[in-house]
Amino acid sequence: MAKLHVTTTINGEPTEFLCEPHHTMLDVLRDTLDLTGSKEGCGSGDCGACSITLDDRLVCSCLMLAAEAEGHEIKTIEGMADGDKLHPLQQKFLEMAALQCGICTPGVLVAADALLKKNPNPSETEVRYWLAGNLCRCTGYDKIVRAVLETAAEMRGAAE
Amino acid sequence: MTEIQYVAPSTLDEAISAYAAASGAARIMAGGTDLLVQMRSGMVKPGLIVDIKKVAELNAIEQTPEGGFRIGAAVPGAVLEEHPTFGKVWPGVLEGLNLIGSTQVQGRASAGGNLCNGSPAADSVPALVAAGAIANIKGPNGTRELPVEKVPAGPGKTNLAPGEILVSFTFPARPKGSSDAYLRMIPRTEMDIAVVGCGVSLTMEGDTCTAARVSLGAVAPTVLLVEDAAKALIGSKLDDAALEKAAAACSAACNPINDKRGTIAYRTKVAGVLLKRTTAIAADRAKGG
Numbered sequence A: 001m002a003k004l005h006v007t008t009t010i011n012g013e014p015t016e017f018l019c020e021p022h023h024t025m026l027d028v029l030r031d032t033l034d035l036t037g038s039k040e041g042c043g044s045g046d047c048g049a050c051s052i053t054l055d056d057r058l059v060c061s062c063l064m065l066a067a068e069a070e071g072h073e074i075k076t077i078e079g080m081a082d083g084d085k086l087h088p089l090q091q092k093f094l095e096m097a098a099l100q101c102g103i104c105t106p107g108v109l110v111a112a113d114a115l116l117k118k119n120p121n122p123s124e125t126e127v128r129y130w131l132a133g134n135l136c137r138c139t140g141y142d143k144i145v146r147a148v149l150e151t152a153a154e155m156r157g158a159a160e
Numbered sequence B: 001m002t003e004i005q006y007v008a009p010s011t012l013d014e015a016i017s018a019y020a021a022a023s024g025a026a027r028i029m030a031g032g033t034d035l036l037v038q039m040r041s042g043m044v045k046p047g048l049i050v051d052i053k054k055v056a057e058l059n060a061i062e063q064t065p066e067g068g069f070r071i072g073a074a075v076p077g078a079v080l081e082e083h084p085t086f087g088k089v090w091p092g093v094l095e096g097l098n099l100i101g102s103t104q105v106q107g108r109a110s111a112g113g114n115l116c117n118g119s120p121a122a123d124s125v126p127a128l129v130a131a132g133a134i135a136n137i138k139g140p141n142g143t144r145e146l147p148v149e150k151v152p153a154g155p156g157k158t159n160l161a162p163g164e165i166l167v168s169f170t171f172p173a174r175p176k177g178s179s180d181a182y183l184r185m186i187p188r189t190e191m192d193i194a195v196v197g198c199g200v201s202l203t204m205e206g207d208t209c210t211a212a213r214v215s216l217g218a219v220a221p222t223v224l225l226v227e228d229a230a231k232a233l234i235g236s237k238l239d240d241a242a243l244e245k246a247a248a249a250c251s252a253a254c255n256p257i258n259d260k261r262g263t264i265a266y267r268t269k270v271a272g273v274l275l276k277r278t279t280a281i282a283a284d285r286a287k288g289g
Ligand SMILES: Cc1cc2nc3c(=O)[nH]c(=O)nc-3n(C[C@H](O)[C@H](O)[C@H](O)COP(=O)(O)OP(=O)(O)OC[C@H]3O[C@@H](n4cnc5c(N)ncnc54)[C@H](O)[C@@H]3O)c2cc1C
Pocket: A044, A045, A046, B027, B028, B029, B030, B031, B032, B033, B034, B035, B036, B037, B052, B073, B074, B099, B100, B101, B102, B105, B108, B109, B110, B111, B112, B113, B114, B115, B116, B117, B121, B122, B123, B124, B160, B164, B165, B166, B167, B191, B192, B193, B194
């Protein structure tokens, strides 16, 4: 069967790849493009470890066909830091130890970034609901939620 | 996995011809949040996936000349939520759709997919039924309209004919003093499947209810329109006697499954309780707006 040729943009870079029609975006990111930051926790939309944005909208890359990327813009965890300079969320997660094993972390960071772009001043409840689709077995969530709220406050301060 | 083909046509007619030509081996894909999970588990093995997200009619949000709305079947919940007026007129429909899954799932999941997947517990469907939404359908033999409650045929089944695609939902214009609400009972606070779902749409003139539609999810093989419950509400001031009667009608309409998530007795009782709570919210909104 002929492979599909897909032309897309990933983290700002024009990118082309070949894929099978049934390949998910997560399959191609990890196995074809070596962008292994996005993790596969479940493959069924439940855990959020594979979170990416598609035209700036947060989605699970395990619930998106790679072929759908044609003509669209994908952003992954690999595009979050500015070269060697960590994104404020990444920096704060380190400072506040908002991770243990780290498997959920790329997805949480991508999701939290999408939240802060939409709502720079979320309440704790809003953070918890927004991140309800990002499962973490280790932290008990409190440190994650606090790190997101702290980052939001800091970024608002910096923007003033 | 077996060999699959993928097409993403840009017109409705191309989508219909591709879908109809594959006769049964093809699957429509809107957000894919049901389809891709089912493919991964081996439950469905389509030979062709027809991605409808590039078809304009399926992704539009429009006001109709009659003063209602037409919403493309593939519009994701997160997109509908950002619309400036839809959620003000139909807060219940929006809350049903926005209960589906996580933020990530919301970015993709559509009302059309929720309906066509055919789950009796689909969260947007009772609200669509209560709203009196019409499903606009197009297939190889032309177009037709069905009230939303006539679309599901049983768990995982719809009354769409082979080759037919659900194009959009039409919502009627709202008289003054109208609103709606959707509530579901789940054991958790997020990310769960409804044990009972209830949609109520009302028109109030002062304290009197002049029009009502009531729908229940997860209590029968399909989502139900409960006309007896609506009759009990219409003409009343939504007093205790009317609410008791409507709640009893809801419980009587139930024909649920017995499973670890909810027994028959529990689901039947909760249907009545939810009717009262949902009606109170819808009435409050109707009086406020
Ligand atoms: C983590 C997770 C949580 C979820 N939580 C909920 C929940 O709380 N409540 C709930 O109700 N659901 C839930 N779901 C199920 C699912 O997200 C919803 O049913 C969603 O609305 C499906 O929409 P979709 O656009 O993704 O459909 P798709 O997966 O694209 O399609 C679903 C089915 O409908 C068919 N179809 C789709 N569009 C059309 C059309 N226009 N014409 C004809 N056929 C069509 C497809 O062929 C397929 O069989 C959840 C799913 C996941 C993965």
